[in-house]
Amino acid sequence: MFALPIFSQTYITNVTVADVINSQFVTNQTVVITGDQISDIQDAEKIKIPSGAEEIDGAGKYLIPGLTDAHVHFFQSGGLYTRPDVIDLRKFKSYEEEIDDAHEKAASIQRRYLQNGITDVIDVGASYRFLDRKEEMNKLQDGAHVMMTGPLLTTYEPAAYQGLEENSPFSLVMTAEEGREMVQEQLKYNPDFIKIWYIARSGNLGPEASARKFLPIVKAVIDEAHAHGLKVAVHATERITAQLAVENGCDFLVHSVEDEIIDDEFVNLLKTRNVVLCPTLTVHHGYDKTLGQKLNFKLHDFLKADPDDLGSLLDLQHLTDTVLISQYKRYINSPAAMANAEKEQSIGKANLKKLVDADVLIATGTDAGNIGTLHASSYLAELEAMKESGMNNWQILQASTINGAKILDQENEKGSVTTGKKANLVLLNANPITQLGNISDIALVIKNGMVFSPDTLIQNTPSALAQRQLNGYNSRNIEAFLEPYAEDVEIYSYPDKLLFTGKQQMRENYSKMFENTPNLHCELKGRIVQNNIVIDKERVRFGKKYFEAVAIYHIENDKIKKVYFIQ
Known part of the structure; x- marks a missing residue:
């Protein structure tokens, strides 16, 4: 650097x-x-x-x-274990460990954003522990600048997040007075704005009746935030919640309406109120591809995402709760679930095109941190989805730059x-x-x-190089697998039997294996890092067989120069 x-x-x-x-x-x-x-x-x-x-x-x-990513969550990693309310894998990795990892990696994630040209990120739902760190995070010169709200103010709190105190991303509010109090509580931490999680879900009530039931709370939060000079972002995926939020003063809608095609009246409402909308088109894909076990990373993802977080998304291949994992895979890949996902995606894209054609302000955001939506690397896929919706490249560039600045009235800066x-x-x-x-x-x-x-901006540590090649191996992506290796790499059978040399020979050997072994998977059982040497204990599934192995990687000049296999 x-x-x-x-x-x-x-x-x-x-x-x-x-x-x-x-x-x-x-x-x-x-x-x-x-x-x-x-x-x-x-x-x-x-x-x-x-x-x-x-x-x-x-x-x-x-x-x-x-560039600006107008929708991220630092408390979430984008990895498999980050949403226990969606899939509960806490017996494999505790949520406390996941939280601590997110804090430990925060600076690295900021650097990854900057590496991808993203100089500003807006965290639209954090914990008090993260909000308390915002000033410290913004002292990092070689990382993206962070704007942040505190916990989401919501009338629904998933059970998995209850009792987390300063680590909770939610503040449960059940009355208008509680809503005002929660805004005042966040003021102590100097948030950049306030966020509402407007969930139309209450007993047997339908979406509109439920939305109207909680509207007094939403209005109280918006009014209290505005009274203190803070804008309000609202999570609203139904047309009725989005409409009611905007009618009552919401400044920033952080998702697309996905339950119905919006009409001209709704479009005009957003335009006249000068509301910014962030469509987040790809976040559902991340869940479906991960839990449905149909991931197809591009080389860009292998190179730009945190390698450990990306690697965790492949863990469903070896976790022992096969009943739970199979249930998710069957459901995600069922005709009904796929049809519903396709319908929501189609509606979201059609609505985005309608809003863009009417010159409603659109800002690019990924919802990074959710399972399968990796920090920084997911930005390009979001841009491509916006293009598929009918936006032209200038409109996408505007959404990714000047419109992101307009969210918090920073377009003059x-x-x-x-x-x-x-x-x-x-x-x-x-x-x-x-x-x-x-x-x-x-x-x-x-x-x-x-x-x-x-x-x-991101150091190629020995551990990261070993993990990147493992990710490529488990994805059977030959380019991603070979990328961390030196051109003149040497492969040995321990202690000193030379098997072959050169990346080209590796390409020939491993390409055939990747093509002929669709269920190939390597589970990392343990890793030791000593200076420039990484020692991995592995359990490899090869066809119908499993075998244990140890791989010793020697790193030279930011590449894997030698590998010794012990079987």
Whole structure:
């Protein structure tokens, strides 16, 4: 990683600037960064660069504003064990351990966001323990800036989260007065906004009757938050809850309406109230693919996600509660469940297109942290889903930059490449409008005027390299499997019998095995890391057979250079 001193002056020369406000490129520009701000933008020929200034050659590259993920949850990892209310696997990993892991990894997750060009994230539902850490988290210079609310104010609290106190992501409110009190309680922690989990679920009442039953609480929370200058986000997936929330002052809807096609009256309501909507199109896919055991990660996921969290999603292949796991797999893959999922996805995409066509403000958000929606790496899939819904690439770029800034009224500070705004920028190697995937082809990331090389933001630890190749192995993805290995890797049978050398020979050997062994799976039974050596104890399923093995990985220059197998 390299970072320029925060008060230095930096010149990005001969670059093509993305004007997200007017949906156009401005070519051959020089962008001047002084301190943490963009201090000047002019034609390259008009700016003389003083001697000693830091110069970045932007020729052939594209400068876009820093991206925003407007819907994340730091208290959730995106891994298999993070939602005990959805699938209870606490006998395999305690929820207390899961919580502690989330806190331990928070800084790394912030860095992963920045590595992916995401300079700002909005946590729309945290615990008091995390909210209390927000100021500390924002001292991290080489990680995404975090905006955060506290626990979700809700009339329904899943049993798995009861009694967690400072670690609970929910605050149960059953009266309007309790709602006002909970807002006041969060004020002590300096939240950036307030969040309501508006669940239309009460006994035998239908969605509308239930929504109206709890409306006085929702209104009380919104009014109390506004009285203290805080905006309010509302989780509302039914049209009636979304409508009632907006009619009563909600500022930010954090999901799509997925139970019915919205009408023009609803669209006009959002537009006239200037409400921002974050569609979160892919989060349900994460659950379905994980619990239905039909994961199909791309190389981008293997490289950019936390390897341990990604690896946990494959654990259903070896966990011993086969009855529970089989029940989930059968249900998720049943014709009825798949038809319902397809219906909800279709409605969500149709509604998004209708809102976009009416110029309702849309902000990109992933709901990262939920099972199967991994932090940082899931952003690209969300963008691709928005495109499938009918948004064009300029609209997607706007949703990911300037519209994200508008959620908390920060559009005058960030969200576009404009003189006087924060120097939160991403220098891309290729045009993101001709090809949306180019948004992940990043040359440099700039946060608060500091310049970072993305490849150096996350350290390739020996453990991470070993886990990445294991993830590729268990996914039978040959490119992901080979990525952590050196080109001249040496494979041994312990102690010193050389089996073969070179990544190309590995490709030939393992490609055949991956193709011919559909139920191939390696369970990691234990790991020891000593300096640059990783020792894994493994139980491998190969066809109908199981065998125990030990693999010893020697790391050199951030690659696996030698492997010794003991069988």
